Amino acid sequence: MLTLKQIETFIQVVELGTFERASQRLNATQSTVSKRISELEQATGLQLFDRTRRNARLTTEGEQLLELAYKTTESTKRILELNNKPEGTLHRVRIGFTELAALTWLPGFLRNYTTERPDIRLDITIDMSRTLYQQFQDGELELVVIPQIPEAFAQPGVETRLLEEVEMAFMAREGLVNGPRPIPIGALERYTLISQGKRSGFAQDVNRWLSHQGMTAAIQTADNLLALVGLVTAGRGISVLPKFCVQRFAQEQGLETLDTMPQPPMIGYYALYHSGVRISLLEELALRLFDAADFTRPFFASEKHFIRG
Template sequence: MLTLKQLEAFVQIVELGTFELAAKRLNATQSTISKRITELEEASGLRLFDRSKRTARLTADGERLLQLARDTLSSANRILQMKDEAAAGRQRVRAGFTDLCALTWLPQFFRECSEAYPLINLEITIDMSRNLYRMFEDGDLDIVVAPIDSALLKQKNHKFEVLRSVEIAFIGRSEFIRSPSKVPIHNLDKFNILVQGKESSYAQGINEWLSEKGATLVPTMIANNLVALVGLISAGYGIGVLPKRFVMNLSKPTDLVEIKTHPELPDMTYYLLTRDHGGNKAVDKLVEEISRAADFTTPFLH
């Protein structure tokens, strides 16, 4: 029968180089370590070490088993950690955020919450808004902070609140602007257009809004990474729809400018979405802290 002690002995031998050092590390006799390896080889049907060498050298089968053994021990440690956290009263909260959160207020928020609430185990996922929503629907997230279609939220009868409104604008390099006057939306089709893809709820909403205004802007490039979009627009590749104040605070004053349009783009609404968590006080605390801390205007690495 395969055991964790056998895998532990196997990994320690590989990492330390000899059976003797592994025995010392594991506070066991060398014969005990040798017995565990023999049992592991019998259980797996694999010859793990080349015993013709003076040091513990892995066979090809041993090389293949090594990562599996490490992963198994890591998973076992996580299970034991869950037990310890439960005994200590720790509560797990799974929260999903967009990359704009991660680039602005989220790092400081995580640091402060870790210090203020040491018994809350906050697991963070960063992804596009539609992916986050699907994870929430599947029960894999307890909290989501993202710009999600409000009609969908109301239709599903979810518990949500408006968190912040974020100013959005077409952004490009200053040399693209020939006049201080507002540019009609349909005149922007002469530029390369950079956008986020279909997994961005707001990007899809903007496409629908533009269509209602009679403007059809065909994207030249799709990138689901906000930093990549800002970088390419800064390099002069084209223009894009970006969080206005975030970008202005991120870039040098003369690098990027707002392209004022007629009509102006609508704000992007960020929602704070939660589920019925059965009185989980950790979720309540984090929702309260998120409502206080969310600030989408200042880059974290400013």
């Protein structure tokens, strides 16, 4: 069986040049040193030293093992030092968010959380919700904040926490959609519907709802939320968007919220995380995300731009 003592003894013999000097450094008998080297050769199946020479000289196989031996002892040293390191260097959490979180409350949360919890390093990924969920399933992310994905709630070992329900609304350039309000959903069929693509969770929720209302799915897509708003602002069509967030950062761009019958459904955003050995840390983080989540306020818009409602 391969042991750390064998590896350490091997390094000492190489560095000091003889079994005798190695035994003195290790405070062991020369026979003990020889025994450890023999056991190391048996465990690895390698001949490490050329024993036809007086001094210990490495074989080619010994040279190859030496490099790995140094890496092994360095890793062991780091493991043993963990207990002496400050708490702040120990916790790394890989976490994913969608663009809507990044445009609203996430920057403020990161600023505050980094100050309050220097012992935790958050590695952030911003992407479409379906991509984030796939990375979550593959173990590349430990926690994701995404719209509800039905299959996630049936997956064993996955914990969920609702952070906020986001009010959605049809939006269009002012004057594009005429007629009395509220507008029957069927009356919107003649307008081009623009949406985020298939990797967007809230776009999929909206498309399912539109299908139940007898409407066809969007015929134009833009994965980037700001680009989508830009297309709507340019009068290229209508879209179902996060109502208050878009109102606040695009109110001077001539966008109109359409009062429809029925109104689009609320979209729930959830924190998903794996249960397991880090459950306490992830639960605490999910609770902090719950306290911070506010999908209505763009982080880059000043207070004077906010519309109360």
